[in-house]
Amino acid sequence: MTFAALQKSARARHLSILGGFHPDAGDDVPQACRTILLLGPDEPAFWPVYQDSPEALDGAPDPMDRWSRRVIGAWAETLGAQALYPFGGPPFLPFYSWALRSGRVHAAPVQFLVHDTAGLMVSFRGALALQAHIDLPDSPPSPCQTCAATPCVTACPVAALTPAGYDVPACKAYLDTAAGQDCLTGGCRVRRACPVSQGFGRLPAQSEYHMRQFKGA
Template identity: 60%
Template structure:
């Protein structure tokens, strides 16, 4: 099977293959996994598809996680793969470390992950562990290397990112103010400042949903 076939299957389910790698000892991949692929929202169109789902409409908690389990479990079954998730009870799987192994996702100047097409809006819904070793694209240099202005470092109005740490209390306190409502409704200003994020077709409503979860308003 080729990675393009898996990408097509994922796209049909509203997902995108964000990158993959061939696990080695110490990667903490499942036994027998020879290729691990990370999955995220397939844009454009993810939010429209998700909000039409029964998980969104039934009024129960954690609709996106429940949607992800249903859709990715089904995708894994069709591809004879094992589904893995970044949520659920501990011990948590090392998605951050796996992401950097793909060669398409890197640590940004503000220490959040940056993706070659999703920018700082990259997020994970799950992963597929395959027993077959599938050819993957070669690793790429981080897009931040050629980003001279690095606007993500200065975009936050309360300087919550200093390149070394993330001041979560300062961020959340700002979101409780009237001025912070812009971040709540359109997404984190630092994430939006990334030139790649600016070209990524993610709806503000989706960003608002994630910001509400981050702030504990759902």
């Protein structure tokens, strides 16, 4: 079982392995776990497939979380692995810390996570905890190291998301205005401003879905 083979299997399920790590004694992972693999949507293939899924069409709550449990859970079973999810709490599993441990995800200047290929569009649908040691690819440096312009710092029209923190009420209030419709339907301008995000391929309809979920939370 190689990383390349697992990545191929992930993409067959419209997911992608966005990073992984080999746990140390202090990591909050299942017992006997030797490799954690972090899974996110494989863009842009993910969204059309998800939209046609039973979970997206049945009208029941939490469709994307249920899709994730079904798809990742079934895959984990075939691997003899344990499926882990960033939702379903509290308590919540430390996906933020796990992402940083992968070496492929870093803290951006605006404190959101930034990924080497997904940029600020990075998101996780789950993880696999494997008892096997999987050799992982070398991690590239943070894309922020070569981003002199840092457009994410000034992209928010109401300065709700800056290095000083995240003003969630100001963000949500702006989404209720006429001017905020671009953010609501096209996705967060801060996430879109990241040069890496712009090449990632997430469809605007998916960003709109997440923004509406956020606005209604």
